[in-house]
Every structure is written in structure tokens, then in C-alpha cells.
Amino acid sequence: SEAQSYQRVALIGLGLIASSIYWAMKRAGMEAHVTGYARSAETRETAKRLGLCHEIVDSAEAAVKDADLVILAVPVGAMGPIAEAIAPHLKPGCTVSDVGSVKKEVIEAVRPHLPEGVHFVPTHPMAGTEHSGPDAGFASLYDNRWCLIVPDGAPEEATARVEAFWQALGAKTEQMEVEHHDLVCAVVSHVPHLIAYTMVGVADDLRRVSDQEVIKFSAAGFRDFTRIAASDPTMWRDVFMTNKQATLEILGRFTEELFALQRAIRTGDGQLLFDYFTRTREIRRGIL
Numbered sequence: 427s428e429a430q431s432y433q434r435v436a437l438i439g440l441g442l443i444a445s446s447i448y449w450a451m452k453r454a455g456m457e458a459h460v461t462g463y464a465r466s467a468e469t470r471e472t473a474k475r476l477g478l479c480h481e482i483v484d485s486a487e488a489a490v491k492d493a494d495l496v497i498l499a500v501p502v503g504a505m506g507p508i509a510e511a512i513a514p515h516l517k518p519g520c521t522v523s524d525v526g527s528v529k530k531e532v533i534e535a536v537r538p539h540l541p542e543g544v545h546f547v548p549t550h551p552m553a554g555t556e557h558s559g560p561d562a563g564f565a566s567l568y569d570n571r572w573c574l575i576v577p578d579g580a581p582e583e584a585t586a587r588v589e590a591f592w593q594a595l596g597a598k599t600e601q602m603e604v605e606h607h608d609l610v611c612a613v614v615s616h617v618p619h620l621i622a623y624t625m626v627g628v629a630d631d632l633r634r635v636s637d638q639e640v641i642k643f644s645a646a647g648f649r650d651f652t653r654i655a656a657s658d659p660t661m662w663r664d665v666f667m668t669n670k671q672a673t674l675e676i677l678g679r680f681t682e683e684l685f686a687l688q689r690a691i692r693t694g695d696g697q698l699l700f701d702y703f704t705r706t707r708e709i710r711r712g713i714l
């Protein structure tokens with residue numbers, strides 16, 4: 427298949443996303459030689475211990491040497507500097523891809539560094555857990571999950587090969603335009619994470635309810651709702667630093683809805699609450 431046609435793959439950053447890519451490649455029986463790089467020596471040691479990648483190297487420059495496919499799997503804010511560092515070492519005609527949760531700013535940060543003849547095919551696998559780091563990955567992470575492909579002008583052939591690669595890892599793929607991607611992700615992922623973080627913040631701030639009580643009684647909503655607030659702080663800081671416009675737009679809409687419900691509670695408008703919950707329950711039941 428087309429995905430098998432990459433002979434050498436470089437994974438830059440060895441966290442949840444990259445380690446899951448490696449395990450899924452192995453499961454798919456791909457024969458590509460995979461070289462991995464992570465910034466911290468501790469992560470590289472953990473990766474070696476886990477048997478992650480065929481080879482772990484000490485610099486991003488060394489990792490991309492001779493690679494046919496380079497996947498940037500570092501926090502969004504680190505994509506530009508990494509692209510700048512590896513650019514002179516890329517094999518002519520290779521494909522660079524990234525898995526960042528934000529696309530517009532990543533593309534603007536990465537593309538200017540890439541030499542002519544190197545293809546850039548940005549992607550975003552819509553899969554994750556609240557765990558991070560090299561030991562968080564597993565082969566089935568991408569099964570039946572969407573991987574959004576944002577070619578943004580990349581040649582069709584290079585794009586098709588990246589799509590085939592993700593499909594071999596178990597994902598379904600769909601192409602999307604850059605700004606639309608960032609708005610969709612603001613509503614389905616970014617703002618929900620922000621609200622989960624604030625809910626934990628509210629509980630922590632409330633002196634009349636102890637942390638022990640929050641933990642003890644958290645089954646009733648708090649536990650489900652705030653699971654994602656255990657996610658990596660660097661990753662999520664970078665998401666909000668770079669998807670500013672879309673997340674502010676969705677937060678504005680969220681605040682309007684919240685105020686409408688707050689007013690209904692204050693004025694005792696049970697009908698409004700009932701109608702709202704009925705409509706949103708129908709929508710939520712359509713998911714899964």
C-alpha cells in the first residue's frame with residue numbers, strides 16, 4: 427500500500443501521540459525504519475526502555491537525516507523552532523507532517539522554514555487521553571477516530587500518502603480547510619478543556635467545601651466532567667496561545683448561554699431550563 431512506501435520515518439517528540447503512532451505502525455506491520463527524538467534525556471531513556479522506535483537519537487537534526495516522512499509531535503509552540511532546526515537536514519523531496527491541535531499558527535510557524543521541494547502535510551488526529559509522555563501510548567489509540575488532514579496547498583500525491591498512512595494506523599481521514607479546522611476544534615475540544623480546568627479551579631477556590639469532600643463525592647458529575655483537566659499543561663497552554671481567535675469566539679458564545687441559564691435560575695424559569703436540557707439531550711444522545 428501507499429503507506430508502506432515510506433522507508434524511513436522520524437518521530438520528533440515522543441509523547442502520547444508519537445508513541446501511539448509507533449505502536450500502531452508496528453501493529454499494522456509497516457516495515458519502515460523509525461527514528462525517534464525527544465528533547466529531554468529522561469524521555470529518551472524511557473523510550474529506549476520501552477522499545478519505542480528502532481533507534482533513539484540525541485538531536486532532531488540527526489533524527490530527520492534520510493527520513494522520507496518526518497512527523498512533528500511536540501507541543502504546538504515548539505513546532506516552529508523545531509522546523510527551523512531540522513530544515514537544513516531534511517532529505518530533498520521528503521514529507522514533513524505535524525500532529526498539532528491547532529493548524530493556522532502551526533502552518534505559519536513551520537512552512538517558512540521548509541526548503542523548496544519538501545512537502546508539508548499538516549494533520550490532527552482527533553484522539554487522545556488525559557495521560558501524556560512516552561509511556562502513555564498504545565496501538566489502538568487511533569482506531570476509528572478521525573484524523574483531520576489540512577493540506578493547505580500540499581501536492582495531492584504527498585497528501586494521499588499521508589492519508590493512507592493514517593488509515594493504516596486505524597484512523598478515518600477527512601480533509602479540512604485551515605480556519606474551519608481551528609473553529610471546529612475550538613468547539614469540540616479546546617473550550618471544553620478550558621471549562622473543565624475552571625470547574626476544578628472553582629472547587630479548589632471554594633473554602634466551604636474541602637478538597638477531601640470534592641474527591642469523596644466527585645462521582646456526581648465532577649469526575650466525568652473534569653477528567654480532561656488532568657491533561658498536559660504545556661500542551662494546553664500552547665493551544666490557547668495559538669488558537670486565540672477561535673477559542674475567544676466560542677468562549678463568547680459559551681458565556682452568553684451560561685448567562686441565559688443563570689438568569690433562568692434566578693427568575694425561576696423552569697420551562698426555559700427544561701426546554702434547553704431537552705434540546706441538548708437530543709443532540710448529546712446522537713453522539714457515541
Ligand code: NAD
Pocket residue numbers: 438439440441442443444464465466469499500501502504508525526527528550551552553554555557558559560562658661
Ligand atoms: P506529550 O506531552 O505526551 O508529549 C510531547 C513530547 O514532546 C514529549 O516527548 C516532550 O518531551 C517533547 N517536547 C516538548 N517540548 C519539546 C521541545 N521544545 N522540543 C522537543 N521536544 C519537546 O504530548 P502529546 O499529547 O503527545 O502531544 C503532542 C502534540 O500532539 C501536541 O502538538 C498536541 O497539541 C497534539 N495532540 C495532542 C492530543 C492529545 O489529546 N494529547 C490529541 C491530538 C493532537
